[in-house]
Amino acid sequence: QRIHLADYRPPSHLVEDVHLTFQLDPKATRVTSRIRFKPNPDSEETGFRLHGEGLTLISAKIDGTRVDPEMVEDGLVVAAPNDAFTWEAVVEINPEDNKALEGLYLSNGMYCTQCEAQGFRRITYYPDRPDVMAPFTVRIESDLPVLLSNGNLKERGEGFTEWHDPWPKPAYLFALVAGELVDVHDTFITKSGREVQLAVWVRKGDEHKCGWALNSLKKSMKWDEDIYGREYDLDIFNIVAVDDFNMGAMENKGLNIFNASAVLCSPETSTDADFERIEAIVAHEYFHNWTGNRITCRDWFQLCLKEGLTVFRDQQFTADMRSAPVKRIEDAILLRARQFREDAGPLAHPVRPESFVEINNFYTVTVYEKGAELIGMLKRIVGDETYYKALDLYFERHDGDAATIEDWIKVFEDAADRDLSQFMLWYSQAGTPKITVTETFEEGTHTLVLEQSVPDTPGQADKKPMHIPLLFALFDPDTGQQFGEDVLLELTEPRIEIRTRGHDRKPVVSLNRDFSAPVIIDDTSRTDDRLFLLANETDSFNRWEAARSLTRDALTALATGGLGPGEEYLDALNGLLVDDSLDPAYRALILRQPSEEEIAQAIFDYGRHPEPLSVNRAADTLRARMAAHFEPDLPRLFRGMQVHGAYSPEAADAGRRAFANGLLTLLSRLDGGTAARAQFDQADNMTNRLAALGSLLQIDEGAEALARFESDWKHDRLVMNKWYAIQISLAPPEAAVGTARALTEREDFDWTNPNRFRAVMGGLVSNPAGFHDATGAGYEFLADWLIRLDEKNPQTAARTSTAFETWKRYDPKRQDLIKAQLDRILGTEGLSRDLTEMMTRIRGDD
């Protein structure tokens, strides 16, 4: 059944308050609810229906009288009074058998919940929609030592706790946790002087891995006060780490639940990237307290209202904690690698989708990351000052609301006093806008012509021109200096011309500086312009971009039988690498190659089917050429970047390690792995250890290190996920599927654990030459596992299936092989709604 945004109707009833009692039992948990309903004056609907899924109804009463509801597909219907009434129900659920990890489930003996988007209906009967908000009182009865829910603790007694959350919230923010947990705690004093108890709850033995998350939480609380003026609003803030979790984390009011991989870290077990990711996720979930919880979404079509904004806020936070230029580049890499790809394929959808079958399939990079880019563009268009004015207005006007994108845009229109209706198209038109650039130069006059177009996407054709903010500058080719200030071009028409006069020579154009808009610039600029920008550009994003596009061109050329990188380019790159005035983290990004996936897409954009093996060989060749070309500087640079003293995950040291480890990959091709082996043996932190292992695997010298790594870490699930993934993703292409298959036969391959499942499947998919093995073995392997997992955990199966979204890029033979697997999956009896929707969309019509 397909749900449409246009069909939104207000709820028939509102909820005044909710009382829940849980009598926990692994196989038969009893949930008793007492809910005060009243008819919604804004609704014409009269019937009373509640959502429910997989519940055993024991008894139901209205105003104390037993009733006999009629069971319908997604819940129940029952006759109700015309005015306010009390609904009471007792249901039974089975947390132990719940492997979908939605609703209440058991993870390694720990009770936990995941209710977003529609998991609450698996806990009890309720109007499970975000525009129904209510205060919750929760009583948990169990012998387990730790019993947590949302809000403030009201009472704790022998075998029970009682919680009260005074802030009206939708059911998707409900949470419950119970188990043998220990906490690491601290306090935070808010700007108005209130003391908040902070705690990170984990299994015994993990206490030493909580400090970073706890500290990240404090930094986030302070940052949101300083930058957005937002203060925390309860006496307690709890974070819980669980082993089995479908996503990264969840912002339940006052009780955030995290995938263990998104909270636990230590220098020995976690990489710098893990530390940065954890800091960002903790911040993200905390920031949701205002952008998501205090102001929530009217319906699930508005998901980007909370997610796009909260991602934007966590990006700002990371930029402030670390390096803003580096963060901007990292975000652009992610967006291009994953969101542009989504936008270019069969799963393309607007940032605010117009219809869906299963909402869990729309927690996408488009909603999250492109959604965040829209906020960034708004900020750039109205300016920083007006942006924060608009945000103040948003919090003031909509606190306590379930709001819409229209509400959101309205605060900007009011704060900036301008019409943003064309900007609204960013929310409704899917596809990445493309900007074609043409330059002419005649008699001292430079003319730049920009033409925009938005490609057709499934279900959407003939799109309107968008409102695109492009930051722009011109450079003097003689002095290397920028002419004047940056200009913000606001494209609103299909075509514009920018003319400047009085030049002696053609100026050099720098467009979309700081990646001001998430668009594709059809870059016809000449190689020497890019080399010029590489040397002279003052915008750090576009300087990196110049290097990136030259590398991309070199790789696409190599992969399609053309010539490799030129000397001039390698010299220029070398010049940046040895430039000590540049941040090492930035130099690491300059050195990092575009993924094989990105090159495959670039080849396809030129109108050819990429051959994954050729792309893989091209990447290898380029690394070899770079190693040879940089050889005179490599050992010295590598030594100079070593970090001495105690490990710190902060940006400065992490940047040096990132650069050193990029260099190590090249060095390994020259020294046969000597330096990498030494680093692997001596490293006191996971970053350097894993990087050394990666370098060795890339030159096929990793067997011994892999075995050592396993014996050192076999007791640690999270570390072992790295071990699983790296040996598949860096396996020689012809060995990748075999390696993945062998790993799935291990005793410790617990495939119902999403992290472990992803380690293998994600590892394979990130080895494109292996996954796209010409025999189709990779496709068959993945399809087998998707079918198997779908029976237990449709959400993670559906998410993993996006690996097939690029299938139309490849040659007809591979397309046939993939299509056969898509059809096989679709033909599976009892396939979930989640995977059916994904397969149907990916497959498309014949």
Ligand code: ARG
């Ligand atoms: N709201 C969470 C976050 O981004 C994501 C949870 C989504 N869960 C799901 N089952 N779709 O912070």
Ligand code: ZN
């Ligand atoms: Zn979020």
